[in-house]
Amino acid sequence: MKIDGTHYRSLWWNSENHVLEIIDQRWLPHEFRVIPVATMQDFADAIYQMRVRGAPLIGATAAYGMALAMAEDASDANMDAAWAFLEKTRPTAINLRWALDRCRAALRPLPEADRAAAALTLAHEIADEDVEINRRIGEHGLALIREIAARKPAGEPVRLLTHCNAGWLATVDWGTATSPMYHAQDAGIPLHVWVDETRPRNQGALTAWELGKHGVPHTYITDNAGGHLMQHGMVDMVITGTDRTTRRGDVCNKIGTYLKALAAHDNGVPFYVALPSPTIDWTVSDGVAEIPIEERDAQEVTHVQGLTDGGGLGTVQVTPTGTQGGNPAFDVTPNRLVTGLITERGVCDASEAGLSDLFPNFAKAAE
Numbered sequence: 294m295k296i297d298g299t300h301y302r303s304l305w306w307n308s309e310n311h312v313l314e315i316i317d318q319r320w321l322p323h324e325f326r327v328i329p330v331a332t333m334q335d336f337a338d339a340i341y342q343m344r345v346r347g348a349p350l351i352g353a354t355a356a357y358g359m360a361l362a363m364a365e366d367a368s369d370a371n372m373d374a375a376w377a378f379l380e381k382t383r384p385t386a387i388n389l390r391w392a393l394d395r396c397r398a399a400l401r402p403l404p405e406a407d408r409a410a411a412a413l414t415l416a417h418e419i420a421d422e423d424v425e426i427n428r429r430i431g432e433h434g435l436a437l438i439r440e441i442a443a444r445k446p447a448g449e450p451v452r453l454l455t456h457c458n459a460g461w462l463a464t465v466d467w468g469t470a471t472s473p474m475y476h477a478q479d480a481g482i483p484l485h486v487w488v489d490e491t492r493p494r495n496q497g498a499l500t501a502w503e504l505g506k507h508g509v510p511h512t513y514i515t516d517n518a519g520g521h522l523m524q525h526g527m528v529d530m531v532i533t534g535t536d537r538t539t540r541r542g543d544v545c546n547k548i549g550t551y552l553k554a555l556a557a558h559d560n561g562v563p564f565y566v567a568l569p570s571p572t573i574d575w576t577v578s579d580g581v582a583e584i585p586i587e588e589r590d591a592q593e594v595t596h597v598q599g600l601t602d603g604g605g606l607g608t609v610q611v612t613p614t615g616t617q618g619g620n621p622a623f624d625v626t627p628n629r630l631v632t633g634l635i636t637e638r639g640v641c642d643a644s645e646a647g648l649s650d651l652f653p654n655f656a657k658a659a660e
C-alpha cells in the first residue's frame with residue numbers, strides 16, 4: 294500500500310546488499326524507520342520484539358530467516374537448528390511454523406549446494422503469495438460490504454469495526470481485515486471504520502495510520518467502546534484478523550477479540566474474520582483448549598509508549614510502582630460467535646464443513 298504516494302511492502306529484499314529490509318514497527322505510527330535484518334539473531338529479535346508483527350508477516354520473515362541460515366550453512370543440522378531457533382520466538386501465530394515447515398520440507402530433499410538459492414526463491418514466493426491471498430480476501434470481503442451498502446440510504450457510510458492491526462503492516466501487503474476496506478474505498482463505497490486501540494501494544498494506532506494514509510475515514514476508540522456502539526446501531530459489521538484458526542473455525546486473535554464477538558452476537562452485528570489459508574491450523578480443533586496463548590512482558594501493560602509533549606518518543610508508567618501486570622496477548626473466539634470466514638477462496642461458515650469445502654486437500658492431508 295502507499296505511504297505518501299510511494300508504494301511499500303512491509304518487507305522487501307535488497308538485492309544489492311543481499312539483505313532483508315523491514316519497516317521497524319516499534320516506532321510506528323510516530324516514526325518511519327527501515328532497518329536491515331542481517332543475522333539470525335536479528336531475525337529472532339525482529340519477530341520476538343515485534344519489529345515485525347502480525348501472523349502473515351511473521352511467517353514471511355521466518356522464511357527469509359531460513360534463507361539466511363541456508364546461505365550460512367546448508368547442512369541438515371543447521372536447517373533444523375534454524376527452524377527451532379526461529380520457531381520459539383512467538384508461540385501463537387501459526388504462520389510462523391507453517392512457513393518454517395514449508396521451507397524445511399522443500400529444502401530437505403535438495404543437495405546442499407542448491408539450498409541457499411532455493412530457500413531465497415521460496416521466501417520470495419511466500420511473500421508474493423501472501424500479497425495475492427490478501428488481495429483475494431479483499432475482493433471477497435468487498436462483496437459483503439457492497440451488500441450492506443446496498444441496504445443503506447445512498448451516501449450513508451458502511452460502519453465497520455476492527456480490532457488490533459490486521460492491516461498491510463501485519464502482512465506483506467493489503468492486510469487481511471483491511472483488504473476489504475481498501476477495496477471498498479477504492480470502489481467508491483462510503484465507509485467509516487471504528488478502530489479499537491488494542492491495549493497493551495496499541496496496534497490500533499498502526500491501523501489508524503494505515504487507514505489515514507489511504508484516505509479511509511476512521512475513528513480511534515477505546516477497547517471498551519465497541520459494545521456501546523453496537524447497542525446503538527453504530528456498527529454494521531466487525532472484521533478482524535486471526536493468528537490461528539482451528540479446523541472447526543475457532544478463531545485465535547489479539548486479546549479482546551472475544552469480547553467484541555460476544556458484543557456483536559448480543560446485538561446481531563455480523564462478525565467476520567479475514568482468514569488467509571496459512572493461518573488455518575488443521576491439526577487443532579478446540580481453540581480454547583489447544584492453542585498456546587503467548588504471555589508477554591507485564592511492562593507492556595504497566596507502561597505505555599507514545600509521543601511526548603516535547604515531540605520525542607517516550608514511555609510512561611500508568612500503574613502504581615510495584616503493581617503486578619498480566620499480559621495474555623491473544624484470546625479465542627469460539628466458532629459459534631463467528632458469522633463467516635473470509636478466505637482467499639471465498640467466504641465460508643466457521644465450521645469444519647465450511648473450511649474443508651473450500652480447502653479439501655489441506656483438510657484431507659491433516660486427517
Ligand code: MRU
Nearest residue numbers: 346347348457459463534535547
Ligand atoms: O501481537 P501481534 O501484533 O503480532 O498480533 C497481531 C494480531 O493479532 C493480528 O490481528 C493478526 O495477526 C492478524 S494479522 C493479519
